[in-house]
Amino acid sequence: xxxxxxxxxxxxxxxxxxxxxxxxxxxxxxxxxxxxxxxxxxxxxxxxxxxxxxxxxxxxxxxxxxxxxxxxxxxxxxxxxxxxxxxxxxxxxxxxxxxxxxxxxxxxxxxxxxxxxxxxxxxxxxxxxxxxxxxxxxxxxxxxxxxxxxxxxxxxxxxxxxxxxxxxxxxxxxxxxxxxxxxxxxxxxxxxxxxxxxxxxxxxxxxxxxxxxxxxxxxxxxxxxxxxxxxxxxxxxxxx
Amino acid sequence: xxxxxxxxxxxxxxxxxxxxxxxxxxxxxxxxxxxxxxxxxxxxxxxxxxxxxxxxxxxxxxxxxxxxxxxxxxxxxxxxxxxxxxxxxxxxxxxxxxxxxxxxxxxxxxxxxxxxxxxxxxxxxxxxxxxxxxxxxxxxxxxxxxxxxxxxxxxxxxxxxxxxxxxxxxxxxxxxxxxxxxxxxxxxxxxxxxxxxxxxxxxxxxxxxxxxxxxxxxxxxxxxxxxxxxxxxxxxxxxxxxxxxxxxxxxxxxxxxxxxxxxxxxxxxxxxxxxxxxxxxxxxxxxxxxxxxxxxxxxxxxxxxxxxxxxxxxxxxxxxxxxxxxxxxxxxxxxxxxxxxxxxxxxxxxxxxxxxxxxxxxxxxxxxxxxxxxxxxxxxxxxxxxxxxxxxxxxxxxxxxxxxxxxxxxxxxxxxxxxxxxxxxxxxxxxxxxxxxxxxxxxxxxxxxxxxxxxxxxxxxxxxx
Ligand code: SF4
Numbered sequence: 001x002x003x004x005x006x007x008x009x010x011x012x013x014x015x016x017x018x019x020x021x022x023x024x025x026x027x028x029x030x031x032x033x034x035x036x037x038x039x040x041x042x043x044x045x046x047x048x049x050x051x052x053x054x055x056x057x058x059x060x061x062x063x064x065x066x067x068x069x070x071x072x073x074x075x076x077x078x079x080x081x082x083x084x085x086x087x088x089x090x091x092x093x094x095x096x097x098x099x100x101x102x103x104x105x106x107x108x109x110x111x112x113x114x115x116x117x118x119x120x121x122x123x124x125x126x127x128x129x130x131x132x133x134x135x136x137x138x139x140x141x142x143x144x145x146x147x148x149x150x151x152x153x154x155x156x157x158x159x160x161x162x163x164x165x166x167x168x169x170x171x172x173x174x175x176x177x178x179x180x181x182x183x184x185x186x187x188x189x190x191x192x193x194x195x196x197x198x199x200x201x202x203x204x205x206x207x208x209x210x211x212x213x214x215x216x217x218x219x220x221x222x223x224x225x226x227x228x229x230x231x232x233x234x235x236x237x238x239x240x
Numbered sequence: 241x242x243x244x245x246x247x248x249x250x251x252x253x254x255x256x257x258x259x260x261x262x263x264x265x266x267x268x269x270x271x272x273x274x275x276x277x278x279x280x281x282x283x284x285x286x287x288x289x290x291x292x293x294x295x296x297x298x299x300x301x302x303x304x305x306x307x308x309x310x311x312x313x314x315x316x317x318x319x320x321x322x323x324x325x326x327x328x329x330x331x332x333x334x335x336x337x338x339x340x341x342x343x344x345x346x347x348x349x350x351x352x353x354x355x356x357x358x359x360x361x362x363x364x365x366x367x368x369x370x371x372x373x374x375x376x377x378x379x380x381x382x383x384x385x386x387x388x389x390x391x392x393x394x395x396x397x398x399x400x401x402x403x404x405x406x407x408x409x410x411x412x413x414x415x416x417x418x419x420x421x422x423x424x425x426x427x428x429x430x431x432x433x434x435x436x437x438x439x440x441x442x443x444x445x446x447x448x449x450x451x452x453x454x455x456x457x458x459x460x461x462x463x464x465x466x467x468x469x470x471x472x473x474x475x476x477x478x479x480x481x482x483x484x485x486x487x488x489x490x491x492x493x494x495x496x497x498x499x500x501x502x503x504x505x506x507x508x509x510x511x512x513x514x515x516x517x518x519x520x521x522x523x524x525x526x527x528x529x530x531x532x533x534x535x536x537x538x539x540x541x542x543x544x545x546x547x548x549x550x551x552x553x554x555x556x557x558x559x560x561x562x563x564x565x566x567x568x569x570x571x572x573x574x575x576x577x578x579x580x581x582x583x584x585x586x587x588x589x590x591x592x593x594x595x596x597x598x599x600x601x602x603x604x605x606x607x608x609x610x611x612x613x614x615x616x617x618x619x620x621x622x623x624x625x626x627x628x629x630x631x632x633x634x635x636x637x638x639x640x641x642x643x644x645x646x647x648x649x650x651x652x653x654x655x656x657x658x659x660x661x662x663x664x665x666x667x668x669x670x671x672x673x674x675x676x677x678x679x680x681x682x683x684x685x686x687x688x689x690x691x692x693x694x695x696x697x698x699x700x701x702x703x704x705x
Binding site for chain 1: 285543
């Protein structure tokens with residue numbers, strides 16, 4: 001018998017050996033779906049403006065820089081400002097993405113990431129700029145995948161990660177984020193999907209918080225209010 | 241007494257005497273405690289979350305065979321390879337053969353306790369492979385040739401001064417007392433390792449059956465780099481990591497973060513479901529998933545303690561445990577320290593050699609109370625004690641209990657024995673806490689309670705007469 005069969009046989013044998021007395025085990029009916037778990041997860045405001053404000057608040061405590069822009073022109077200007085402030089030499093972004101359009105007027109070296117990009121080149125750029133699949137108000141997280149994030153490395157190898165998102169991408173909570181993933185991709189999920197919650201960090205030395213352990217030291221989220229999807233009154237996020 | 245037990249006694253005694261060390265551990269953990277309670281407070285109902293998590297894990301365990309098959313099938317469909325390992329030897333030799341076949345010159349690893357469990361690094365290094373631990377804490381203990389101190393905070397026992405000395409010695413770094421500077425030294429060193437590595441090894445916090453994905457939780461980004469850059473990605477995980485549905489992560493991720501580090505969500509929660517697909521830009525060419533049993537089915541067969549397989553290795557039970565806080569992580573001599581380690585190690589590595597850990601407990605129940613998946617930890621410690629005695633009581637224990645039973649079953653004899661002991665107690669006082677004291681094993685480090693002037697039986701008699 002190969003290991004697979006013998007492990008499965010042992011599992012079946014073990015499970016035949018009587019059910020356990022633990023109370024939780026008898027609760028058999030587990031309805032899935034967000035309706036069941038929302039009531040105990042951290043609370044999220046019902047209104048969109050409240051959700052934007054929560055995302056801004058979470059970002060601040062996570063040390064994510066959160067910038068809100070009226071439109072794409074404003075987002076381009078924001079990128080130029082960032083570039084000047086941080087002294088960017090070059091940025092990398094996924095080939096064939098809208099990011100290229102946003103960077104048209106921005107004076108900085110540009111690397112379009114594709115199959116042929118070498119990892120040492122990617123490591124040297126000043127920032128990686130990507131889109132995303134969603135922003136999660138509840139946790140202040142960015143959800144991105146190999147598809148929306150220009151592969152696996154672009155959002156983690158450069159020292160600064162900039163995410164460009166639209167208002168319509170903001171979802172209230174984690175259950176909504178998983179619903180979105182399933183609707184958008186199932187059954188052909190990208191091979192890599194990740195929730196990014198703040199810049200890389202560690203507390204491994206005397207539990208002192210240090211940013212930029214292995215991933216980006218800085219995370220900037222630029223939220224673009226694109227036409228048609230945004231509600232009228234948006235609370236302004238605190239200045240970064 | 242087995243050697244692991246006497247080793248434990250010696251190490252625990254030494255550590256308990258080290259006040260500086262104890263203070264340091266208490267201090268690190270008090271920060272955790274604060275962060276954790278404020279984030280558990282964010283949950284609208286932490287208790288319901290615990291029940292839901294426990295029930296979901298139980299569902300996975302109850303149908304473990306089916307879910308494992310589903311997990312495997314989905315992964316294979318997406319181009320990953322799945323290897324099943326009965327034990328540590330099989331898992332090690334699969335990974336070793338793979339490293340040889342790929343002619344891996346450099347291997348980078350992100351934190352995985354299962355690899356500690358199977359002693360993977362030693363095996364790889366002995367075979368001539370260069371392995372680098374990339375999690376900062378693991379990197380530090382690897383440089384010190386030490387085992388991780390804690391399943392979540394591997395280097396929590398070290399001061400910045402010790403780490404600075406270590407980096408000076410091993411990496412030629414400048415002396416510094418700044419944790420940030422130390423972290424940056426590690427970052428620079430490890431960057432080179434990621435770029436050079438041709439094989440990356442990670443663990444997994446969850447294995448989603450529904451979609452055939454592993455989920456990795458981390459703060460540093462090292463697991464992301466490890467699963468992004470090298471050509472071959474190896475995932476090593478225990479068969480108990482299964483979750484039925486992808487959406488189950490919507491509460492397991494924030495619960496793990498809250499219980500583990502006191503964060504609302506850990507910095508990176510990544511789901512990986514195969515090697516790079518045809519249309520993707522980057523990612524490994526191959527993904528190998530090693531599913532390890534290594535004693536887990538033995539635990540599964542124990543209906544009484546099966547719930548220990550729910551464990552998500554958050555480390556919360558260690559953090560609140562008065563024993564852990566005083567003897568520290570290394571004294572356990574196990575891969576998994578603290579209450580959960582004391583519960584499962586006898587199942588994984590033999591009851592007689594490891595039952596002493598279940599004796600080292602005040603049974604205060606803090607672990608059970610804090611556990612996010614409601615494992616009945618302190619009762620399992622008690623059951624381990626019972627099972628150990630039932631399986632093989634020492635002649636001393638047998639004799640002791642037989643004598644005790646003989647006496648307490650005879651009221652007259654019992655009353656006589658109590659009175660006799662009372663008479664002897666002033667005599668004992670003369671030798672109290674000296675090696676001549678018959679109660680020396682107890683009195684050398686504790687007070688012997690003095691006899692009450694009147695026994696319960698005396699009082700009872702007075703009351704009824
Ligand atoms: S037993 Fe519970 S508290 Fe301890 S590590 Fe496992 S899940 Fe966490």
